Amino acid sequence: MRVILAHDRIREINQDTRALLSLAELFPGSKIVTLLYDNRYLSPELEKHLIETSFLHKFPGKIKFSYHLTPIYIQAIKKLCLSDFDLLISNSRGFAKGISVPDSVLHVCYLHQPLPLAWQSLDWHFPRNEVGGLRFRFIQRLSGRLRQWDLESAKRVDVFIADCEATARAIKRLYNRPSKVIYPPVDTDYFTPGSDSKGDYFMIVGPINRNRRLDITIEAFREIKEKLVVAGEGVDFYRLINSSSSNVSFTGYVNDDKLRRLYRDCKALIVTSNNSFSMASMEAAACGKPSISLNNELIDSVDGERLNSKSVNFIINDMGIHSADCSVSALKEAVKIFNRLSFNPEELRRISREYSKQEFVRRMQDFGAEVYSLFKREGKRNVERLLFD
Incomplete structure (x- = not known):
């Protein structure tokens, strides 16, 4: 054939x-x-x-x-x-x-x-x-x-x-x-957990284009003051660099080796694009790391504990924190909630193997x-x- x-x-x-x-x-x-x-x-x-x-x-x-x-x-x-x-x-x-x-x-x-x-x-x-x-x-x-x-x-x-x-x-x-x-x-043989480090930064990965709504994350982290690493390149790369605060760093192009290290050493992945399936979330999970997913098209079918905090509805499950609200205030609140929780790397990896x-x-x-x-x-x-x- x-x-x-x-x-x-x-x-x-x-x-x-x-x-x-x-x-x-x-x-x-x-x-x-x-x-x-x-x-x-x-x-x-x-x-x-x-x-x-x-x-x-x-x-x-x-x-x-x-x-x-x-x-x-x-x-x-x-x-x-x-x-x-x-x-x-x-x-x-x-x-x-x-x-x-x-x-x-x-x-x-x-x-x-x-x-x-x-x-x-x-x-x-x-x-x-x-x-x-x-x-x-x-x-x-x-x-x-x-x-x-x-x-x-x-x-x-x-x-x-x-x-x-x-x-x-x-x-x-x-x-x-x-x-x-x-x-x-998802290449679960390649994307695997590293050390037991809980990480000291949040991260974004993927093309840096407007439809991924990265402005929201950049603006939220201007107020959150946590470290944020943005991995990838795209038409919005330099505009976002110029509008970001000092706690946000940009890697530009990354190969798979660098991407795996970033997953392993982060606290969590942040997803604000409107893609209905997030490959990055599953790769992070294969490395034992959870995600904060906003603007999730699948939110109605996501199972987990439901939480309303400051008028924002969240769902918390083994993969991380989810909300249909993609806004600066929602992301700030999601990070606060995340920092009070813990996630099981073995369960995250088990879920990733289904994909x-x-x-x-x-x-x-x-x-x-x-x-x-x-x-x-x-x-x-x-x-x-x-x-x-």
Whole structure:
């Protein structure tokens, strides 16, 4: 079976990239197609594969300005020419799923999130009071075009796999399509506890972009006076450095070795993005460290002790502290509550193993075999109906 793996952009460490790495190991002879990539994030495993890029990869400053190239992504996807393959697996937050394939090819999309700029609040990405009225109106029109394209491109997918229940609900709500839930892979063999240190800092990890709402954490820690380490890079990197207080430090790009050390030595991870599944939280848990998660889309399904403190509702469980309230006051209160609690590293690690890389590979293999068998026997038009009816 000839397989192509399609990925939006290889330019940061996140659950999308972790999933691509595991898929590449699962299909060792596959070709990888992506809009662009950053050499720093090409692991030895990915370098074993033939990697084909779009014309955007030739742009000077493609990594620094990749966020600003969004309006061109649709055209870049259309110009990708693929041939001589049987199965396309798009590992995507929206763009890679738009690749067209012939009727003889099965297209399975592992979706981590419907296209954010099409469906999320634009103020999360481009605050109206900062970008100006004229530019904001242009962004609104662009978002409308992306929304229309996203709905059309979803029709090119034969079978959806969602990275969590919240993504599955979004696939049903936006595209009226069923999906299979398979959680992203956490490398619990690599991310392991270190010493018994309780840590002396909180941390954030991931791309430093506006939609992750890092301003809230920076502002809260201006008043909290605890140490905060921000690991990662992105379009908001220098703006946040200039607005942060002296107790906040920025690492820039970190490799996995440095990331593991940061997890092991922190007090807790802070998550304020609206992603429904947090790979970083699970990696921290594998290292025995809890999380403070605000703006959690899954808050209604989170089990644990419920606590109301200063008009903010929190849920406390073995993974950490959770709240749907993503505000400076909520984070300040969450840190106060956290400092009065203790968490069991062994239980955190046990939970993380439920999302291990081995579990991901097993579930992908089992579901993939079922899907491809139906495709060969019944044809692509009947696969989804037979899988989910």
